[in-house]
Amino acid sequence: MTVSFRTGRYLVALLWHTAPYVVLGMFISSFVYAVFVVQLTASFKEELQQVLTAAQQCAPSDPANAADAEQVKGRAPGSSDHASPIRRTEARAERTLEHPPP
Incomplete structure (x- = not known):
């Protein structure tokens, strides 16, 4: 496809006249976009601060008592805490078969 000299000059002039608007845009x-990112970062920072404040309120008041967790009712101390989930399920099934619920 050949472009005449006149059409070529027109396209160059069109490009020349539209380039400033493209660059300005x-x-x-x-x-x-930069303003949006700054606002989004500030909102994330506020949300994180609220979450951390809420997490600190949930923490135990006395760290010395944090290690002494309350025992769950109906559960023997140390009962299969370190056993695999499959063995715990098997042990629960055996207990149920030995002592069926009323």
Whole structure:
């Protein structure tokens, strides 16, 4: 496809006249994007601060008592805490078969 000299000059002039608007649009969109990222970061920081504050309120008041957890009712101390889940399920099934519920 051949382009005449006149059409080529027209396309170059069109490009020349539209380039400033394209560059200006890119700068404006970059600025808007940067402002959006700064606002989003600030909101994430506020949310994180609220979560950390809530987590600190849930912490035990006396760290010395944190190691002494309350025993779950109906469970013997140290009963299969370190056993695999399959063995715990098997042990529960055997207990149920030995002593069926009323």
